[in-house]
Amino acid sequence: MAQREFQHSGVRLNVEDRGSGAPIVLLHGFPLDHRMWQAQIDALAGHFRVVAPDLRGFGGSTLTDADIERGVSMEKYAADVVGLLDALEIAEPVVVVGFSMGGYAVWQLALRWPARLRGLVLCDTRAVADSDEARASRLKMAESAMQAGNSSPALGMLPKLVAPETYSDRPDIVDAVRAMIERQSAEAVAAAQRGMARREDVTGRLREITCPTLCIVGVEDAISTPQEMHQIATLLAETRSPDVRLVEVEAAGHMTPVENPSAVTEAIADFSRECYLSSGDF
Numbered sequence: 001m002a003q004r005e006f007q008h009s010g011v012r013l014n015v016e017d018r019g020s021g022a023p024i025v026l027l028h029g030f031p032l033d034h035r036m037w038q039a040q041i042d043a044l045a046g047h048f049r050v051v052a053p054d055l056r057g058f059g060g061s062t063l064t065d066a067d068i069e070r071g072v073s074m075e076k077y078a079a080d081v082v083g084l085l086d087a088l089e090i091a092e093p094v095v096v097v098g099f100s101m102g103g104y105a106v107w108q109l110a111l112r113w114p115a116r117l118r119g120l121v122l123c124d125t126r127a128v129a130d131s132d133e134a135r136a137s138r139l140k141m142a143e144s145a146m147q148a149g150n151s152s153p154a155l156g157m158l159p160k161l162v163a164p165e166t167y168s169d170r171p172d173i174v175d176a177v178r179a180m181i182e183r184q185s186a187e188a189v190a191a192a193q194r195g196m197a198r199r200e201d202v203t204g205r206l207r208e209i210t211c212p213t214l215c216i217v218g219v220e221d222a223i224s225t226p227q228e229m230h231q232i233a234t235l236l237a238e239t240r241s242p243d244v245r246l247v248e249v250e251a252a253g254h255m256t257p258v259e260n261p262s263a264v265t266e267a268i269a270d271f272s273r274e275c276y277l278s279s280g281d282f
Helices: 034-044 065-070 074-087 101-112 132-148 152-161 164-169 171-182 186-197 203-208 226-237 261-278
Strands: 003-008 011-019 023-027 049-053 094-099 117-123 213-218 244-249
Touching: 003 074, 011 034, 011 074, 023 034, 023 074, 023 101, 034 049, 034 171, 034 261, 049 074, 065 186, 074 101, 074 186, 094 101, 094 261, 101 117, 101 186, 117 261, 132 152, 132 186, 152 171, 164 171, 203 226, 213 226, 213 261, 226 244, 244 261
Parallel strands: 023 049, 023 094, 094 117, 117 213, 213 244
Antiparallel strands: 003 011, 011 049
16 A cells, blocks of 8 residues: 545545554645654654555645635545544554644544544644734735645745755755645645644633544654644643653754755654554554
């Protein structure tokens, strides 16, 4: 098994489906696709079944006209994941990893379909909604992308996506992230930005999430800061502290899975193994 495609709710969803055994679902961030997880896919597929979709509009997945005009809500991204699991005939609860925007979708998955989750990994993401300024900036980028006809307006994010040392000293990583952004369409950028601009603030609902949770953050993340991720972990732990942990990743900014892939892979693998062992499914 490798690249597969499924029709769901009027769109085509592309997914990399590799390995066998207990499933781990990897959800990418904006403005990227499933290939940001390549190091994790390669390493984890020897021990798990790894399911890494392109979220609606990104990579090999498509959008509807309504998605472009109104934006894709985080609930819709989450519903696509549920539909994909059904298409793959994965009925058991799974470990789901959400990076950045993928984390916004995972919040909705955890709140709306809790029975589908065995464990939750939140990687460099946020629980709060956008400020008025951030919302305006997203809508401006959406318009700029549609006017340009490509994803070039999103390239301005690049210096904040990685640690300063990565940006100055590791051109291979910077070039790989730039190329991934450039592969995305204007429509995907616009639809995602419009959707994120109106996403829910889930901070007050974190106590509703009851499955084991791992939080991962780069020590130099300027977008989803370590302090903010600590606050998320603290709120999640108020009702189940033994089941919530936080890992800070050295030598990484926001793009921890790309900047320090071995540390992120190890954290995901250890957590997932514990989740499945506790249920006797590993």
